[in-house]
Amino acid sequence: MNYAIALDIGGTKIAAGLINELGEVSAYEKLPSKTGDKESMFKQVVAAIDAIFAQSDAVKENIIGIGVGLPGKVDRENGVAVFQNNLPWTNFPLKERLLEVYPKLAILIENDVAVAAYGEYFLSKVETGQLFTYITLSTGVASASILNNELIKGNGFSGELGLIPVQAGLENNELRILEKCTSGVAIEEYGKQFFNDQTITTKDVFDKFYDGDETAENILNEVARSLAIGFTSVISLLDPNKIVVGGSVAVHHPALVELVKKKLANYLLEAQHDAIKRITVSTSPDAALIGSVSRLFE
Numbered sequence: 001m002n003y004a005i006a007l008d009i010g011g012t013k014i015a016a017g018l019i020n021e022l023g024e025v026s027a028y029e030k031l032p033s034k035t036g037d038k039e040s041m042f043k044q045v046v047a048a049i050d051a052i053f054a055q056s057d058a059v060k061e062n063i064i065g066i067g068v069g070l071p072g073k074v075d076r077e078n079g080v081a082v083f084q085n086n087l088p089w090t091n092f093p094l095k096e097r098l099l100e101v102y103p104k105l106a107i108l109i110e111n112d113v114a115v116a117a118y119g120e121y122f123l124s125k126v127e128t129g130q131l132f133t134y135i136t137l138s139t140g141v142a143s144a145s146i147l148n149n150e151l152i153k154g155n156g157f158s159g160e161l162g163l164i165p166v167q168a169g170l171e172n173n174e175l176r177i178l179e180k181c182t183s184g185v186a187i188e189e190y191g192k193q194f195f196n197d198q199t200i201t202t203k204d205v206f207d208k209f210y211d212g213d214e215t216a217e218n219i220l221n222e223v224a225r226s227l228a229i230g231f232t233s234v235i236s237l238l239d240p241n242k243i244v245v246g247g248s249v250a251v252h253h254p255a256l257v258e259l260v261k262k263k264l265a266n267y268l269l270e271a272q273h274d275a276i277k278r279i280t281v282s283t284s285p286d287a288a289l290i291g292s293v294s295r296l297f298e
Contacts, residue, residue: 003059004293005052007068008112009045011035012088016048017289018056018063021297024123025286027055045094046101066098069115079109106296112288113159114151116119117144119291120244123284124226130241132240133234135161137256138247141179141230145238149298166229169222170194182223184249190219206253224259231260232267235275243275246282254281276294 001020011033018027027050034040049066056063072084079095081087095107104188108298117134126146127130133145141162145152152158162179170190171181180186183203191200194215195208209217234240245257261276268275283289 001062002297003056003063004296005049005066006289006292007048007066008043008115008288009033009068009070009087011071012291013082014044015238016052016288017286018052018059018288019290019293023290023294025071025289026048026059026101026268027052029055033087035086037090038092039200041088042092042094042097045098049098049102059169064123065293065296066102067108067109067110067294067296068094068098069112069113069288069292070094071112073269074109074111076108076110076114079107080082081109091150108296110292111144112138113142114144115291116246116282116288117146117151117291117292119284119287119289120246121146121149122294123287124242124244126242127281131238133229133238133240133243135234135245135250136247137183137227137241137245141227142185145209145240146157149295150212161234162235164230165225170219170224176226179227182227182230187223190223191216194219202249203252206255209255209282220256225263227256227260228263228267231279234273235264235268239272239275242276243279243281244282245293246287250281251285255280 002018006017006019014031014033016029017025019025029048031048034044070081073082075082081089081094090194095109098107113136120134121132124142131147135143143159143161164178165175166178167173168176168181187205188202190203192198205216209220250257264276
């Protein structure tokens with residue numbers, strides 16, 4: 001059986017895993033990111049890969065490649081980390097540098113939302129011809145759609161759900177881009193504002209919501225309403241056969257997604273209501289790792 005090394009690189013940590021062609025994780029490593037300069041960061045990436053190799057003696061000869069998921073803008077064709085807000089890389093030739101260290105392995109570089117989408121697509125066993133959409137609700141809001149195992153790329157900004165303007169109910173219904181009024185960061189800022197407490201976190205807002213606090217309920221109902229408008233755009237434009245919602249906010253607080261689904265009925269035509277049943281929350285903590293290498297097994 002073939003294996004590949006998967007990397008999920010972020011501004012705080014590097015997660016690495018050994019994945020087989022069935023999507024099973026058999027080794028795992030997590031190292032802190034070293035963001036002081038580009039070479040320190042690259043050396044830490046190599047350290048994470050080598051740590052997986054050290055755990056993989058029995059199958060080392062069956063490792064066929066390395067897949068990498070990165071935040072920000074990625075030149076997937078040339079394997080270049082174009083710009084990452086939380087990493088010290090600008091136009092960094094990551095694929096080229098990795099090939100210098102691991103010349104016998106195939107290397108794939110992709111945006112982190114896209115690899116999470118590929119992972120969920122792989123795990124969902126989507127049928128040929130079916131359109132799959134992944135939506136992430138985290139520190140940001142974004143999406144990616146896949147058809148026949150190919151990411152719909154457009155001219156570069158395909159899937160930027162967070163940039164769609166919506167009415168922000170907590171800001172006098174003024175137009176805001178979706179990310180600015182629905183992300184985890186936005187929920188925390190609303191919490192600080194409406195509870196008049198600068199120590200409030202996103203988790204605190206949800207905890208108060210679960211306890212029945214009226215202010216927290218108002219915050220999350222308005223966030224869900226704005227998200228429902230965004231989801232309506234996705235459904236009306238693409239009508240995906242399956243929608244998986246991931247990201248830290250959705251995964252840790254699936255109640256928010258349930259609120260969104262309830263509010264969707266107010267915006268969709270009755271004939272579109274079946275789409276609500278096609279929305280699920282991610283249940284795999286390894287989706288990003290699996291997605292970073294899934295295409296290596298084609």
